[in-house]
Amino acid sequence: MNRRKTEFYVGLFVIIGVLCTLYLFVTLGSVNFSRDKYYPVHGFFTSVSGLKTGARVEMAGVKIGIVSNVSIDKKQLLAKVEFSINKDIELSEDIIASVKTSGIIGQKYIDILPGGSDIMLESGEAIYNTESSLDIESIVRKFIFNNDQ
Amino acid sequence: MTNPFIQFTDIKKSFGTNSVLKGVNLSLYRGEIIAIIGKSGTGKSVLLKHIIGLIEQDSGKLLINGTPLKQLSFKDKRNFQKTLSYMFQDNALFDFMNIYDNISLPLVENSNFPKDQIEKRVFTQMKQLGLTGIENKFPAQLSGGMKKRVALARALVTDPQIVLFDEPTAGLDPVRKKNVHLMIQEYQEKFGFTAVIVTHDIPEIFNISQRIALLDEGIIRFEGSKEELFNSQSKILNSFIKGENF
Amino acid sequence: MLVEIIENFGAKIIKIIESVGRIMIFFLTGTANIFVLPFQFAKIIDHTWFIGTKSMFVIALTGFFTGMVLGLQGYYSLLKYGSEAALGSAVAMTLIRELGPVFTAIMITARAGSAMAAEIGVMRISEQIDALKTMHISPVRFLFTPRIIASIISFPLLTALFNIFGLLGGFVSGSLMLGINKYVYMDTVISSVSVNDITGGFYKASVFAVVVTTICCYQGFYTHLFKEFGARGVSLSTTNAVVQSCIFIFISDYIITFFLV
Structure with missing residues (x-):
């Protein structure tokens, strides 16, 4: 050779x-080698069970960003979820972020419901309206206990 | 005669329960050709490997210029061993390297010579041993005699002071055997190294060696010049030389 | 009788401890020599060629078919739950986290590891290793160090190749043959895999590189310690090298996964 x-x-x-x-x-x-394409916002949730870093953030079913970090806020004892949102998407301050599931055993993602406010979210600000994961177990439990009474 | 260069005193070595050397006493002098003869499997190679440090004795002392090898400082020991070369019985050429790389290896790995000097030395060596033109071949492509000469070239390329030959002529025809012997003699005269030859070639080896040692059953039975050997009345010696069983 | 059993047991234990010690010393000498100059650049290139370049085809091929079969199996398993759309993520996660590094390591063991053991074993029995010593060349540095560097370069790169071809295979069987929308496939692949999964796979590949190379070179290097000599010894050490490499790939895979998850 x-x-x-x-x-x-x-x-x-x-x-x-x-x-x-x-x-x-x-x-x-x-x-992302060009981090600048995204800007960060965050929100607090009572439960984000099953949500992982890298999960999609959707608005009207279209991907507009990703979950960049999931951690626990030690003071409020709530889940703190950080999002990276595309630069060209502007979010108003009264949007609702909710944890949703795609398919029955599918992955968790964040769905964002647009708001009507004129005030826009700045980079690094918090989303106030959040909806946590749908906990099937607790729904079932509620249903059973209601029947008992 | 001057003081011995390398001296074995009561060297013992066993492998497991098999005791190979049972107290060897032998002196090697600077600049001589000494032949170690003896039956196969009596530990001649083991004796040689003690000198180069591949094997360590169980007991006894190996003296280098009067100092035990074990007491030499690491640096002195290394410096001594750098003056040694060993030619293996089966050549032990590196199959995956071509002839040039094989011969130049000890220089490339251990010296600070510039590349062109190494090249010059290797090619001079190859020319002297009649190996010109095969530098890009691999050991497997050569005949047995060629391989022997390559192994010899590799052993001599470092300008050693002592060359240890482990059956340099094993498996060669009588003509090539003679050539190897003459080659050893010629180079020994040229470079003045000390040659220790382990061999079965009796009586051819007597033509080139100044002294002869007979190793049998783990001890040296005889050590001396060939005149002494021929004049010796020892039965063992005579029968060994004549190839009789003893 | 009882004493004899205990004695035999003790002898076995001592033997194991001895060989563990030997392999550790062998490994440490080899890795320490990475930092001893001169850097053995030419030899590293040669071994990378042998371990890496020459394995590319077989790795791509096995990767492709592994992906194909994952697509096929995954499709019918997921179909039962009506989640066949998640096929992309199933294939990607299995490949990148587990099968990529493990299969790659096993394929390289079979191709290059066995050759390492055999080559070094032959060098041992034909006294080439002793010849190195008589030239004051450290045999461990000369034989083992370049190989371990070449492996650490080759294993992760080949794992990446395996993953890519695996995903392609999954795409071919899942999307082209079974009709999952190709955008859905790619999207589930992309959204399910995180950076941690990929780096985890590369950690595994690097550890396997060290494990496989150390075991294979060690087995060849100490061929003469077997009871069988000559060609039998080499065949024994080659077999041992492959079997032990595979065993330790799986053991270390579990340990790394345990710490990564």
């Missing part, structure tokens, strides 16, 4: 490998 040939094929291998890796990270992992 010619020395230069070996080097060429090794170089080719590494280039293809790195391209595959980049594709995985950029397309599938949604790593």
Whole structure:
């Protein structure tokens, strides 16, 4: 095997490998090398059970951003969800963010119901109106106990 | 004679329950060709491997210029061992490297010579051993005699002071055997290294070696010049030379 | 009688501890030598060519068919729950988190790991390793260090290749053959996979690289310690290298997953 040939094929291998890796990270992992395309807002929820980082944020069924972080707010003991919203989407301050499920065992996502206010949300501000996950268990329980009484 | 360069004193070595060397006493002098003869499997190779440090003795001392090898500082030991070369029985050439890389390896890995100097030395060595033109071949493509010469080239390329030959002529025809012997003699005269040859080639080896040692059943039965060997009345010696069972 | 049983048991334990110690020393010597100059650049290229470049085709092929079968199996399993739209995410998660790194490691073990063990084993029995020592070349540095660097380069890259071809395979069977909308497939793939899943897969690949290379080189390097000598010894060490590599791939996979989840 010619020395230069070996080097060429090794170089080719590494280039293809790195391209595959980049594709995985950029397309599938949604790593944004240009963070500026998004602006952050956040909201507090009583329960976001099942919601994961990277979940979709939709308005009228169209993706407008992603969930960038899910954590617990230690003071209020509520779930704090941070969103990255597309720069070209402006949200008014009275929008309603709710945790929804796609399909019966599908993934959780955030649905945003547009508001009517003229005041727009600035980068880093909080969404006040939130709706938490639909907890099927508690609904069922309520139903059973109501019957008992 | 001067003080011995390398001296074995009561070296013992066993592998598991198999005791191979049972107290070897032997002196090697600077600049001589010494042949170690003996039956197969009596530990001649094991003896050689002690010198280069592949095997360590269980007991006894190996003296280098009068100092035990074990007491030398790490640096001195390394410096001593750098003056050694070992030629393996089966050549031990690296299959995955071509002939040039094989011969140049000890220089490339251990010295600070610039590339062109290494190249010059390797090609000079190859030319002297009649190996010109095969630098891009691989060991598997060479005949047995060629491989031997490549192994010899690799052993000599570092300008060693001591070269240890482990059956350098095993598996060669009588003509090539003689060539290898003459080659060793020629280079020994040229470079003045000390040659230790483990061999079965009796009586051919007597033509080139100054001294002979007979190793049998783990001890040295005889050590001396070939005149002494021929004049010796020892039965073991005579029968070994004649190839009789003893 | 009882004493004898305990003695035999003790002897076994000592043997195991000895070999664990040997493999640790072997591994540490090899990795420490990465930082000893001169850097063995040419050898690393050669081994990357052997471990990486030459494995590309087989990795792409196995990746593609793994993805195809995942698409097929996943489709009919998800169909029962009416969630066949989630096929993309099922294929992607399985591939990127688990099958990609593990299958890649096993394929490389079969292709390159066995060759490593055999090559070094032959070098041991033909005294080439002793020859290195007589030239004052550290055999571990010379044989093991370049291979482990080449593996650490190759394994993650091949895993990425496997994943891409796996997703493609899932796309072919799920979307082109079973008729899931291709945008739905791609969208579920993209939305379900997070950066952590991908980096987790690469952690696994790097650990497998270290595990496989260490075991395979070690087995070859200590071929002479087997009771069988010569060609039998080499065949034994090659078999051991492959079997032990696979076992330790699965064990370390569990341990890494445990810490990642």
